[in-house]
Amino acid sequence: MKKAWAFLILFLAGSFLPLASLVFAQNGEAFTIARIKYRGGGDWYNDPSSLKLLADFVNENLPISISRSYDDVDIGSRDLHRYPFAFMTGHGNITINSAEAANVREWLDNGGFLYIDDDYGFDPYVRPVIAAIFPDEELIELPISHPIYNQAFHFPDGLPKVHEHDGKPPQGFAIFRNGRMVLYYTYETNMADGWAFDVHDNPDHITEKAMQMGANLLIYALTQY
Numbered sequence: 001m002k003k004a005w006a007f008l009i010l011f012l013a014g015s016f017l018p019l020a021s022l023v024f025a026q027n028g029e030a031f032t033i034a035r036i037k038y039r040g041g042g043d044w045y046n047d048p049s050s051l052k053l054l055a056d057f058v059n060e061n062l063p064i065s066i067s068r069s070y071d072d073v074d075i076g077s078r079d080l081h082r083y084p085f086a087f088m089t090g091h092g093n094i095t096i097n098s099a100e101a102a103n104v105r106e107w108l109d110n111g112g113f114l115y116i117d118d119d120y121g122f123d124p125y126v127r128p129v130i131a132a133i134f135p136d137e138e139l140i141e142l143p144i145s146h147p148i149y150n151q152a153f154h155f156p157d158g159l160p161k162v163h164e165h166d167g168k169p170p171q172g173f174a175i176f177r178n179g180r181m182v183l184y185y186t187y188e189t190n191m192a193d194g195w196a197f198d199v200h201d202n203p204d205h206i207t208e209k210a211m212q213m214g215a216n217l218l219i220y221a222l223t224q225y
Contacts, residue, residue, distance in 0.1 A: 030065040034073040034083040041088035050195040057211040076100035085113050085221050089175045091121040100184040101132045108182040113221040120165050137171040149220040153212035160209035163190040
């Protein structure tokens with residue numbers, strides 16, 4: 001834990017400098033998260049409270065400032081390039097064209113970070129989208145020893161299991177570009193539903209684990225420059 005907090009202090013002292021050079025969106029001293037809007041009929045808009053409640057947890061427990069107000073951004077919009085971190089979820093179909101795929105790829109290659117959470121039923125639709133964005137890359141399952149599971153909070157067994165879904169173990173996958181993780185995809189955990197505790201009646205310990213893992217994700221995404 002001491003190592004994690006020392007890392008956060010260094011983050012506060014200097015890590016915002018490269019982020020600022022990319023002109024990412026900020027609300028005062030707080031970073032603003034983007035939620036991805038997409039076509040195809042999937043419910044990209046579900047659980048609108050999840051990001052707000054995650055921001056509350058992070059702001060109350062860590063020396064990082066995340067805006068409670070997030071922005072909905074079309075997947076093909078150049079506005080996406082204003083954000084350091086974007087979130088995408090859903091239960092159903094998603095379609096993108098080549099221009100939208102190129103927009104996301106350019107944003108990620110220029111410093112952005114995309115977190116995708118399978119909210120059950122999203123997996124068969126979103127994997128082809130990831131492949132369209134990065135046709136020459138493949139999703140790599142992260143080992144439980146990866147630093148993303150050992151930031152401010154420790155997950156020695158990897159991702160927490162929030163919802164049962166098909167009863168499979170939770171998995172975290174990533175895309176790396178030039179040695180930097182640019183995309184993180186969680187399957188069979190449904191972490192974002194754990195953040196939306198005002199909607200989903202999860203046990204308190206499950207909600208806590210989901211919040212902690214979400215905090216780890218934000219720390220990792222915003223400090224790996």
